[in-house]
Ligand SMILES: O=c1ccn([C@@H]2O[C@H](COP(=O)(O)OP(=O)(O)O[C@H]3O[C@H](CO)[C@@H](O)[C@H](O)[C@H]3O)[C@@H](O)[C@H]2O)c(=O)[nH]1
């Protein structure tokens with residue numbers, strides 16, 4: 126027998142469980158201590174500490190679910206050809222989503238698409254669809270060019286066994302100087318890049334670039350009334366695999382450009398809406414049973430990736446109820462210590478292994494191979510779409526360019542198509558959360574589907590990570606809102622989730638309720654410091670046994686976190702930055718995300734999807750490589766952050782003075798440790814504020830000093846008359 130895949134539990138599981146039991150006791154001890162002394166502190170201090178420790182305990186408890194049964198999988202694509210022939214492989218439709226030609230440069234989208242067009246897969250079974258939610262002629266132009274370049278690129282990759290089939294990645298690793306063939310193709314690529322950049326910059330496709338009537342007809346759709354929020358459907362078949370050949374006479378895979386219809390009167394449902402339109406358009410044209418969804422920045426780094434997926438799809442054991450195979454998101458160009466913790470190491474290297482041991486990985490939006498059937502109802506109850514052509518088993522029997530197919534494809538991409546249908550509620554990608562990926566995966570798991578986390582040694586895909594603090598926390602803010610939308614929805618993981626999928630529901634709940642993390646971070650960043658400024662002790666003295674409990678809980682949680690991080694390949698530097706980002710996110714994106722969610726659910730503002738910028742600015746890249754914090758643009762989200770940084774600095778030094786001269790040395794130790802720890806964490810913020818003029822606009826100084834003075838005057842009100850031990 127040739128195994129296609131294996132599963133192995135992680136060795137540290139038993140230890141983790143024991144530690145969880147011990148730590149649970151410690152948590153109860155701490156809560157008991159809080160209740161015991163509730164009257165000896167001011168109500169504000171008592172209640173805020175009790176609340177934040179309860180939140181921490183809750184987050185900790187839901188986090189333990191990931192540690193209950195983590196597993197690691199391995200697959201053996203080399204055995205695949207021993208059990209099935211390439212002619213038996215299922216067809217594969219790939220969707221590449223893009224939404225904004227200025228934040229997502231079309232040439233990068235082209236690189237992503239080319240990287241998957243070059244998958245090592247039978248070309249007659251592979252179709253790549255580009256979903257352009259930006260409705261941009263420049264993106265279509267880039268793809269017209271890409272189709273021409275693909276004729277040279279595919280044979281080149283095949284001949285040279287290229288693994289980085291993203292041309293840009295390939296040329297940046299392999300210098301053309303070595304051989305004329307590479308030189309020639311690199312030149313071709315560079316010329317294409319120049320033409321695309323020209324069209325993006327001028328905003329129009331000039332006549333000299335149009336080489337056929339068919340192209341002219343396509344670009345003519347961009348009339349004066351055409352805007353990204355209001356335009357008809359544009360579908361353009363750029364490569365037809367039954368007709369178009371590469372330079373060596375091999376057929377090429379399909380390449381199809383789709384920009385679904387948009388109208389101001391129709392909700393777009395953002396990426397989920399785009400993906401559902403793609404599901405329908407692809408159903409009318411190819412209807413492959415396997416669908417890969419990719420963000421425009423996620424390009425392939427290994428042409429054999431689909432074969433890994435087949436190891437699961439063709440194995441009767443793993444195939445049953447399989448809805449999707451998820452690959453980790455990996456990122457190119459991270460700085461050596463990953464200053465913004467943009468690698469999401471804890472999620473992709475630790476926690477997803479835990480999810481996988483329960484019902485499977487969560488859907489993370491990109492690098493995901495779906496079984497099309499899973500998007501049409503539960504395993505036992507198929508929900509039929511409105512027209513038979515969209516049924517997951519429907520066999521397309523006409524060429525993709527036949528008029529009837531094209532007209533049906535346009536019809537299903539129209540913006541009114543979904544009215545009074547199950548799309549987005551029971552079928553396809555689900556609406557109602559800005560984290561449509563997480564929410565859709567959750568709903569599939571609730572329906573009884575399973576999923577698989579596939580983490581090969583050679584990263585299957587590489588994407589872009591934000592390189593400024595603003596981009597990063599803006600992205601997190603969107604996730605915070607999306608999570609809360611899910612946590613308080615009808616299908617909340619805490620209610621429906623725990624009832625239908627048990628522990629897995631709690632695990633989903635952990636990331637949905639994420640933003641409440643802002644409560645403990647804010648409390649611990651302000652309350653002990655405020656008390657310190659007054660020289661008031663709010664924690665146990667060093668000589669009291671409760672002091673040891675605090676020390677144990679801090680070191681226990683941090684220590685376990687560190688060990689897991691390092692065991693899964695992290696370094697100390699990355700871990701340090703990762704824990705720092707958690708502190709940064711509390712008072713910034715999590716706080717603002719929660720407020721925005723509140724305003725939006727009250728109907729005061731509307732939910733929107735802020736696309737993450739994938740443009741590299743030279744100065745920003747330089748700072749990023751030097752691992753300097755770069756605030757990007759001014760944002761109110763930085764105000765509480767800078768405020769906390771300043772308060773901790775002051776309170777630490779004032780506290781030091783009080784300790785040197787004062788009476789209650791022992792009682793202030795914990796507060797000093799907290800303020801000191803936060804201060805060390807805030808170093809890059811001080812650096813950006815004081816030492817460097819480039820990173821932090823003077824705007825902060827102004828807003829900070831105002832807020833600080835407000836805050837300090839407010840702190841006076843906290844003091845009880847005639848009571849010097851309380852604040
Ligand atoms: O109306 C929209 C908005 C976005 N997108 C596309 O969605 C993708 C993801 O958007 P991006 O801004 O890059 O999001 P990230 O913050 O990088 O994405 C993470 O979080 C998203 C959910 O919030 C998921 O959709 C992503 O897959 C996941 O990587 C991009 O390719 C966009 O082009 C659309 O197609 N239509």
Ligand SMILES: [Mn+2]
Nearest residue numbers: 420588589737
């Ligand atoms: Mn992304």
